[in-house]
Amino acid sequence: MGSEERGEMPARRVQRTEGRERLNRARVLETAIRLADEDGIEKLSMRRLGDELGVEAMSLYNHVSNKEDLLNGMIDALYGEIDLPVHDESWKTALRKRSVSVRAVLLRHPWANGLMDSATHAGPSTMRHHDRVLGTFRNGGFSLAMTAHAFSALDSYVYGFAKQEKALPFDSGEEAAAMAHVMLGQLPAGEYPYLHELMAKHVLRPGYSYAEEFAFGLELVLDALERAKDSTAEGKA
Numbered sequence: 618m619g620s621e622e623r624g625e626m627p628a629r630r631v632q633r634t635e636g637r638e639r640l641n642r643a644r645v646l647e648t649a650i651r652l653a654d655e656d657g658i659e660k661l662s663m664r665r666l667g668d669e670l671g672v673e674a675m676s677l678y679n680h681v682s683n684k685e686d687l688l689n690g691m692i693d694a695l696y697g698e699i700d701l702p703v704h705d706e707s708w709k710t711a712l713r714k715r716s717v718s719v720r721a722v723l724l725r726h727p728w729a730n731g732l733m734d735s736a737t738h739a740g741p742s743t744m745r746h747h748d749r750v751l752g753t754f755r756n757g758g759f760s761l762a763m764t765a766h767a768f769s770a771l772d773s774y775v776y777g778f779a780k781q782e783k784a785l786p787f788d789s790g791e792e793a794a795a796m797a798h799v800m801l802g803q804l805p806a807g808e809y810p811y812l813h814e815l816m817a818k819h820v821l822r823p824g825y826s827y828a829e830e831f832a833f834g835l836e837l838v839l840d841a842l843e844r845a846k847d848s849t850a851e852g853k854a
Contacts, residue, residue: 640672642680646690650726653691658728663687685737693740695729698722701749708757709839715750716775716835723779730780759846767842774838778831785827797821 648669653661663684667674681687700718702711723730736743754764797820806813819825 640670640676640680642690645670645677645680645687646694649687650691650694653728654726658688658732688732689736689738689740692729692733692736693742695722695726695733696740696746697742698725699746701746702753704749704753704756708753708759709843711753712750712771713835713839715753716771717831719772719775720779720831723776724783727779727783730776730783733776757846759842760849763846763849766845770842771838774834778834782827782831794821794825 645666649661649666652666652669663674663677666687667677670677677687681690698718699722700715702708702715704711706714723733739747750768751764754767755761759767797816801813801816801821804813804816
């Protein structure tokens with residue numbers, strides 16, 4: 618008599634049943650994010666996700682409506698990882714901290730860069746984030762129009778820097794130095810004087826880290842937004 622005839626379930630089916638019983642939307646999204654982090658968003662499929670969770674792909678539709686709903690939920694979960702700006706701080710301090718947090722999220726989940734505002738049905742974390750950022754600008758004295766300009770300019774810098782940073786062929790200062798040494802051998806000073814100077818005197822300086830450029834550029838953006846806000850206010854005076 619087979620195990621199923623004796624009322625016993627094969628180990629594989631028991632495992633899948635247990636996995637299905639424990640399954641919920643939060644676990645589905647968490648697992649999907651982890652798979653996207655590991656393999657890239659392009660390799661994420663409902664079948665791959667189901668295999669990872671130990672269930673049939675069709676079981677996932679009890680928790681997400683479709684692939685689009687899955688992606689929207691993943692994006693909303695990432696917005697939940699961003700530190701929201703605090704309104705009892707100055708707008709520059711609050712948005713500086715928030716921008717640093719956004720960059721950290723994008724470095725942890727590089728597949729999300731370019732998708733963070735693509736959700737067709739934004740979730741509560743996404744809406745809460747956007748509303749808080751808008752409120753930070755408005756409470757900081759920005760006009761409605763200037764708030765729209767400032768939000769766009771700030772995020773263009775943050776997302777753009779994170780994308781460029783992830784595309785670099787090195788991760789650490791030591792790797793940057795090694796790459797610079799290689800490039801110096803391909804950059805005759807007489808032919809490429811400024812590239813040679815940058816590599817030799819800046820990238821190869823002790824303790825160099827490309828990540829330092831983020832803070833510098835962020836301050837330029839924030840200072841420029843402050844000047845734009847003040848000039849707009851003066852024009853209305």
